[in-house]
Amino acid sequence: MLVLGIETTCDETAAAVVERRDDGQATILANVVLSQIAEHAAFGGVVPEIAARAHVEALDLIIATAMAEAGRDFGALDGVAAAAGPGLIGGVIVGLITAKVIALVHKKPLMAVNHLEAHALTVRLTDGAAFPYCLFLASGGHTQIVAVRGVGDYVRLGTTRDDAIGEAFDKTAKLLGLGYPGGQRVEREAARGEPSRFNLPRPMLGRQDADFSLSGLKTALRLEAEKIAPLTHQDVADLCAAFQLAVVEMVVDRLRHGLRIFRERFGVPCALVAAGGVAANEAIREALLNLAAQEHVALMVPPPSLCTDNAAMIAWAGAERLAQGLCDGLDSSPRARWPLDQVGAPLPGPRPHATVTADGAALSSHSSLVGDRRGGEPRDCGPKAPHTSISTIDPFRPAGEEDGVSSNTVPSAVA
Numbered sequence: 094m095l096v097l098g099i100e101t102t103c104d105e106t107a108a109a110v111v112e113r114r115d116d117g118q119a120t121i122l123a124n125v126v127l128s129q130i131a132e133h134a135a136f137g138g139v140v141p142e143i144a145a146r147a148h149v150e151a152l153d154l155i156i157a158t159a160m161a162e163a164g165r166d167f168g169a170l171d172g173v174a175a176a177a178g179p180g181l182i183g184g185v186i187v188g189l190i191t192a193k194v195i196a197l198v199h200k201k202p203l204m205a206v207n208h209l210e211a212h213a214l215t216v217r218l219t220d221g222a223a224f225p226y227c228l229f230l231a232s233g234g235h236t237q238i239v240a241v242r243g244v245g246d247y248v249r250l251g252t253t254r255d256d257a258i259g260e261a262f263d264k265t266a267k268l269l270g271l272g273y274p275g276g277q278r279v280e281r282e283a284a285r286g287e288p289s290r291f292n293l294p295r296p297m298l299g300r301q302d303a304d305f306s307l308s309g310l311k312t313a314l315r316l317e318a319e320k321i322a323p324l325t326h327q328d329v330a331d332l333c334a335a336f337q338l339a340v341v342e343m344v345v346d347r348l349r350h351g352l353r354i355f356r357e358r359f360g361v362p363c364a365l366v367a368a369g370g371v372a373a374n375e376a377i378r379e380a381l382l383n384l385a386a387q388e389h390v391a392l393m394v395p396p397p398s399l400c401t402d403n404a405a406m407i408a409w410a411g412a413e414r415l416a417q418g419l420c421d422g423l424d425s426s427p428r429a430r431w432p433l434d435q436v437g438a439p440l441p442g443p444r445p446h447a448t449v450t451a452d453g454a455a456l457s458s459h460s461s462l463v464g465d466r467r468g469g470e471p472r473d474c475g476p477k478a479p480h481t482s483i484s485t486i487d488p489f490r491p492a493g494e495e496d497g498v499s500s501n502t503v504p505s506a507v508a
């Protein structure tokens with residue numbers, strides 16, 4: 094099964110082609126990411142309108158590049174997947190409409206994928222993880238512990254009460270003058286800092302639930318920084334190290350409780366899994382390894398470049414849904430907000446959102462739009478010049494700004 098994936102929910106314009114075999118094994122044939130860092134850097138974060146315009150200008154070429162790298166044409170696809178949310182709505186609209194056009198013109202099923210579901214399922218692409226597993230999902234807008242019981246079957250066990258962890262990394266970077274994108278820069282500074290110099294709080298530690306809270310830590314960091322301002326390079330490194338250690342200890346504690354709650358409700362998990370941009374953090378990955386050993390559970394974390402936003406995960410989630418007989422109508426709506434536990438369980442038998450005709454086209458059950466327009470002339474999607482350089486991801490190479498692959502900074506409005 095061959096699926097094209099499109100990702101445009103934040104500041105990465107990405108397209109990928111992924112093959113899923115019947116035994117569930119996967120091959121990434123192409124994974125192209127165009128980062129918009131240069132366009133947003135001057136503003137210290139992602140500007141939604143700039144992001145949407147940059148997606149419009151770049152997406153056709155990014156898709157063409159991915160298809161060329163995969164060595165396949167649209168006719169060879171079994172389906173087209175796009176992230177339909179949650180995210181910055183302008184960008185989501187660009188990606189979803191583009192996917193709808195390709196699906197319509199080439200008579201392919203459309204999968205309107207939840208971006209969080211794509212993060213949640215990436216470990217099945219990389220490691221073939223079996224259900225059920227306990228997922229730690231930490232990105233720029235979300236921090237959750239989730240029981241992943243099947244495709245479309247997600248039970249939230251814990252969540253953040255205020256900021257997401259990625260957001261806290263980004264705000265810390267901004268406060269300390271490290272700029273955007275924040276997570277990788279804080280991690281880099283922390284590597285040469287002394288964490289014990291500052292005594293920062295570990296919010297929620299020891300509580301019986303599996304929830305997170307980051308705002309107290311963020312405020313404590315600001316107060317410490319204000320006390321010693323102006324900051325030297327070493328002050329910044331020490332503050333980053335203290336912040337990162339506090340986050341790591343909170344994550345480990347929250348996951349210990351999350352795993353306990355998982356076992357109480359669903360039995361033994363097949364694995365502890367981490368996903369989302371924050372899971373690219375080496376200190377967090379190392380701490381999870383120790384935790385998994387203590388808890389006697391296997392740890393599975395995708396390579397950093399597949400933790401941060403990419404389109405291979407969208408293509409894969411689309412393939413997983415298509416393999417279950419799930420696809421979506423061309424009237425599927427883009428969504429700024431779309432909680433993971435509302436994605437919905439797959440239903441056996443007739444497809445819940447759309448039907449697939451004999452020639453493979455997805456027909457909406459509640460819209461005549463598709464039928465009216467099928468057979469129309471294909472739109473001219475000629476390539477246009479991108480804003481910045483395109484990079485192809487090697488999934489086994491760490492993500493880094495130097496190779497054009499970068500993490501996102503999602504403004505808190507998206508959280």
Ligand code: KG4
Nearest residue numbers: 232233259276369370371374401402500501
């Ligand atoms: O999953 P992602 O790429 O985009 C969203 O869906 O939000 O996650 C981006 C978030 C950003 O907040 C970024 O600062 C954080 O992940 N991040 C990191 C690291 N790399 C990315 N946080 C800590 N350490 C990192 N190495």
Ligand code: ZN
Nearest residue numbers: 232369370402
């Ligand atoms: Zn993401």
